[in-house]
Amino acid sequence: MAGICTYGGYVPRYRLNRKLIYQAMGWMNPANIANAKGEKAVANFDEDSITMAVAAGLDSLNGMDRNKLGGVYFASTSMPYKERLNAGIVSAALGLGDQIRAADFSGGLKAGTSALLSALEAVGSKGVSNLMVTAADCRLGQPASPQELIFGDAAAALVVGDENVIAEFKGSFSVTCDFGDHYRGANAKFDRQWEDRWIRDVGFDRIVPEAVNGLLAKYSLKIDDFSKVVYDCQYAAARKKLNKVLGIAPEADQSNLQQEVGHCGAAHSLVMLVAALEAAKPGDQILVVSFGSGCDALWFEVTENISHANGAKGVSGALASRADLDNYTKYLVWRDILPGDTGLRAEEDLWTRWSALWRNRKTVLGLWGGKCRKCGTVQLPPQKMCVNPECGAVDQMDDYLFSDKIGHIASFTGDMLAASLNPPAVYGQVVFEGGGKMLFDFTDCDMKEVKTGMAVTMSFRRKYYDAGRDITGYFWKAVPVKEVE
């Protein structure tokens, strides 16, 4: 029976206190005080929906053989590419082979659950044995808008399979309707929304019950049968009302993480689901209900396997790894809302050479290096001729994955001359446990805390953005991690 085998979560390190936003922009829209509570998770300047999906995906893979995956579904409404398969980039970064299926799910905020549903049914119909569903969003609210306060950035990943499932998929019910509560045109940067009262009274109050009651009726269930109801509604008052109308007990109401993360778009229901799974017990029944252009309602039953779920950090682990972003304008610059001047050096123009990227795709996207069959020397990037001077073998490299290896800082600097959206640009030489060395940018770190010898893990990040050609380029960076020293 198809179900969820593993889960992973990702919340970016930086959290912006909503009061800082309100202090800067509240003068323009004083009513926003109602949303100026808690903090929102903010993607670093080198993160986007793809990189966050990869981070959650790697978390969900923890300990699992990646070769078992037959595909990757990626859900987001903030994908970097309209044409170029975003899930294909995610898949390559996860280190998966070419002979898999991959698809992007987008358009409405229920894209995350639609991807999950499609994966469950693909596995259920024996079309594929294991599929990873990733969802991430990095939506922008215009400065002084309520969305600027409400939205947050986060990602979730679930590996769907039919063996050793931790949560069995029992059924679903979907509603689709063109409800224009939030929308973004093809060329829009910021989310736009219709009146809150209409969204609450017509959207949440009618469409969510239609989906929930539809599922209950379809499977002859009562709402009390569910120990957790994971549903997407950021309005506190509407949520209170819906809990009452639907009969959801306070302990069954899964937190929407509004105070810690914010509304993370197409990823929201799945981020909440991962948080629910982290606390689930065998036998728990979980109802997941997304919202956006309709609803998907999915019913899961938690199995005995939950007690030995893999050691993913999950949403709670990612939430705990945090740092204050104590500067609202930094957020604006990172999201290219405020065009900060990075100097003429930043304007040096180089092209993405697609044919060169194709040749190097395994290293650039997957951080694959080589291991010499003749002498065993591990090297990154992989070399046609072995770097070991005693060896020098030609064309003898086996693929060797670096993305999951721990490295240690051999040397580093913090560079104020380099053009960066987050100066100083911190980078240095990383020597990997097991061999191999390369110069990497460091990210998610405070220059003052970096030391030689410190352990690092690898993280897939935006390397550059070519504004003239609208190309986001990706590579791996090193994240100093004190706890794995």
Place this chain on the structure above:
Amino acid sequence: MADGIKDKVAILGMGCTRFGERWDASAEDLAVEAFVECLEDAGIEKKEIQAAYVGTHYDEINLGKAAVPLAGALKLPYIPVTRTENFCATATEAFRAACYSVAAGVYDIVLALGVEKLKDTGYGGLPGGAALGINDYMMGANLTAPGMFAQLATAYSAKWGVSMEKIKDAIAHISAKSHANGSMNPKAHLRKPVSEEIIKAAPLIAYPLGLFDCCGVSDGSAAAIVTTPEIAKSLKPNQDMIKVKALQGAVSSGQEALGTEWDGSHFATTRIAAEKAYEEAGIQNPREAISMCEVHDCFSITEFVTMEDLHISPKGGAYEDVMGGFYDLDGPVPCQVDGGLKCFGHPIGASGLRMIYAMYEQLLERVGEERQVKNARMGLTHNLGGFPHSNVCALSIIGRD
């Protein structure tokens, strides 16, 4: 069996422009300026030059590729002219090629010239990007030269247990010494003495390097005309002869960048090239035999570790030598006697020949009394291009018998 370059080539003449922000001069203008001085010093006519090697690095914003632009600027009369390019070691490579063609007996009189026009970039520091190629665009760190060389300090501190504070003291001493030397040199770019206190208090460019730990970004050109010792003797019977004693190089093999043995605290290339150069020149103990040197002090920390890599300071012992004044102008082995890259300036494609020029004018005792190194017999130049983990090292030793 090859027996090296020692005493097979003599320097007939040299020229060097004033380095600096030469807003009114193009690369072609600078090359002509150095060339005219060089020809005059050599005491020959242009038509006697039989071949030329010209070097420039940033062709993209400068002269364009090939030797054609410089041959045209100097109006060289239909002789073979080759462009050399090897990062910051470009000019030493031009000199090496010129010397080899004389030593090979193919030509009698050959020109080597290096030039760079850096001040048309529009911003401080060196341009990056295209110079490092497409793989760097896809996979390289967001690096600059100061950031790459700065890492020598963190790695050196980790290896030898020398605190970052002590390193900061030593590199401040290095920069102060170069400022003092440069201040006496009318051709130098930066001519103001600066105290160690001011150096240490300057804004950080790349930890731990501050503004005064970084060399000048300059325009300039330098040139040499080389010939056989016999021809030099016949043309200048009354002048001391400056002969080439060693020309050696080493280029990173990929081991420093990819292998785990190299720890980032030194230059593997310099160590090897220096051993080969001393052997070629017949030098047993460089600490005694080298009278003075110009090393590639693109950053003060580069000079600091290089003094060990040249086998002049003991490994792990640069701090004591530097702070003890060993490399000061009045010390046993004065270093950066013309101000170095730090203050004379660093027009990439010209610097190697500028270093040789500094040794040449000292060996001929042509500099002012205040910065003349006494009894100098043997001068070493160390020219390095690239980054600590991946570089070109080009060494020369020239001497007066």
